[in-house]
Amino acid sequence: MKALAVLGSTGSIGTQTLELAEEFPDRFQVVALTAGNNLDLLIEQIRRHAPEVVALANADRVAELRERLGALDAAVRPARLPELLGGNEGLCAAAAWPSADLVVTGIVGCAGLLPTLAAVRAGKDLALANKETLIAAGPVVLPELEKSGARLLPADSEHSAIFQCLQGTPWADTARLSTGTPTPGLRRIQLTASGGAFRDWDPADLAKATVADATSHPNWSMGRKITVDSASLMNKGLEVIEAHYLFGLDYDAIEIVIHPQSIIHSMVELADSSVLAQLGWPDMKLPILYCLSWPERLETPWRRLDLTEVGTLSFRKPDPAKYPCMQLAYAAGRAGGTMPAVMNAANEQAVALFLAEQVHFLDIPRLIERVCDRHRVDLMAAPSLSDVLAVDAWARQAVHEAAAGLSARVPAALPA
Numbered sequence: 001m002k003a004l005a006v007l008g009s010t011g012s013i014g015t016q017t018l019e020l021a022e023e024f025p026d027r028f029q030v031v032a033l034t035a036g037n038n039l040d041l042l043i044e045q046i047r048r049h050a051p052e053v054v055a056l057a058n059a060d061r062v063a064e065l066r067e068r069l070g071a072l073d074a075a076v077r078p079a080r081l082p083e084l085l086g087g088n089e090g091l092c093a094a095a096a097w098p099s100a101d102l103v104v105t106g107i108v109g110c111a112g113l114l115p116t117l118a119a120v121r122a123g124k125d126l127a128l129a130n131k132e133t134l135i136a137a138g139p140v141v142l143p144e145l146e147k148s149g150a151r152l153l154p155a156d157s158e159h160s161a162i163f164q165c166l167q168g169t170p171w172a173d174t175a176r177l178s179t180g181t182p183t184p185g186l187r188r189i190q191l192t193a194s195g196g197a198f199r200d201w202d203p204a205d206l207a208k209a210t211v212a213d214a215t216s217h218p219n220w221s222m223g224r225k226i227t228v229d230s231a232s233l234m235n236k237g238l239e240v241i242e243a244h245y246l247f248g249l250d251y252d253a254i255e256i257v258i259h260p261q262s263i264i265h266s267m268v269e270l271a272d273s274s275v276l277a278q279l280g281w282p283d284m285k286l287p288i289l290y291c292l293s294w295p296e297r298l299e300t301p302w303r304r305l306d307l308t309e310v311g312t313l314s315f316r317k318p319d320p321a322k323y324p325c326m327q328l329a330y331a332a333g334r335a336g337g338t339m340p341a342v343m344n345a346a347n348e349q350a351v352a353l354f355l356a357e358q359v360h361f362l363d364i365p366r367l368i369e370r371v372c373d374r375h376r377v378d379l380m381a382a383p384s385l386s387d388v389l390a391v392d393a394w395a396r397q398a399v400h401e402a403a404a405g406l407s408a409r410v411p412a413a414l415p416a
């Protein structure tokens with residue numbers, strides 16, 4: 001029985017992880033949950049999984065949670081109520097919970113950084129979904145992993161595909177994973193991208209893109225932030241940096257390929273020129289399950305892949321002019337040090353402004369570029385945790401300043 005701590009349990013990754021725990025009750029047990037604000041769903045999850053500890057990011061609502069749990073009918077209340085914690089300290093304590101074997105990081109954005117580090121420092125293996133943490137703080141997280149012996153198992157479908165492909169090579173020394181040194185024999189990574197919501201849009205029409213347009217993904221059902229990142233291809237750019245930190249390849253050896261069907265989840269080219277790919281329907285449950293069961297594979301009754309049903313698999317190069325975020329991410333990755341943290345925080349803030357209908361979709365790359373340009377002179381090559389937290393806060397503020405500059409030319413209402 002593997003004991004799980006699920007960070008961000010009320011989100012898309014979190015709920016799918018809990019569904020897996022219910023699907024395999026003799027394999028997985030949930031001992032810790034964390035959430036942001038969604039108390040209704042969290043209470044339902046506490047009822048179903050009876051965890052030992054629950055942490056709420058919003059510490060002000062812990063008392064309300066306690067009250068509502070206490071008021072549950074005895075027939076539906078777990079026999080033992082969980083310990084309730086709040087704020088960052090609470091999230092970190094839940095992430096390092098002594099009885100947990102594996103921590104699933106489903107918090108969105110850099111808010112996941114401190115809990116992720118707490119889990120790493122406690123020597124817990126991690127199923128990494130919260131990519132922003134590794135991107136912002138790779139130079140801090142990687143040495144901590146090496147020190148504690150914790151392993152980062154990739155839950156992101158592309159990195160899971162790469163990880164799965166590498167299991168079949170003579171270099172499947174998984175202890176090497178995420179040490180930041182090159183994986184021996186791995187020559188090139190091809191990350192596949194669905195192309196997101198605007199894959200078939202003419203670039204000229206992107207100026208009219210609304211929040212509803214950007215949050216309807218053709219292939220995957222995910223949280224709002226990552227769905228917008230998919231539409232801008234920033235998600236793929238973030239995944240390039242994630243792959244760099246996980247598998248140690250130079251940026252020139254990590255490529256993006258648009259693959260509209262999302263059947264091939266990524267490919268690796270090995271030293272002898274052989275290319276391996278991992279295939280499946282687009283469903284996050286498989287990469288999450290592989291993190292939970294690794295190195296084993298569990299039998300599932302899930303819909304099996306039938307390529308004759310798919311018919312065609314197609315591939316094309318992404319258009320850099322249509323997807324400037326992709327280029328910004330490569331540039332930030334290559335600059336290294338604190339630049340990915342700045343780029344990531346600027347993106348989080350710009351996406352939040354877009355979702356609040358305060359800036360246009362095309363302003364997202366404009367804002368990120370301005371903020372990254374400003375940071376160039378202050379770039380720190382080997383940042384500490386406090387440096388990362390400081391530049392993250394600075395970049396968020398800098399986006400607001402840059403957005404105020406833009407607003408002079410932004411019409412009050414977005415075009416219909």
Ligand code: NDP
Pocket residue numbers: 007008009010011012013014034035036037038039057105106107108109111112129130131132155156157220221222223224225226284
């Ligand atoms: P969601 O928005 O669906 O869920 C986010 C979770 O984080 C919720 O539980 C939310 O709590 C919690 N949360 C939000 N803000 C905070 C905060 N400040 N502090 C603590 N907890 C917070 O996101 P996803 O599940 O889509 O994504 C989670 C991560 O996984 C992201 O990093 C994403 O890039 C990555 N990922 C997601 C994939 C997917 O298919 N969804 C695929 C690959 C990677 P609440 O709702 O209670 O407020």
Ligand code: MG
Pocket residue numbers: 156157158239
């Ligand atoms: Mg992905």
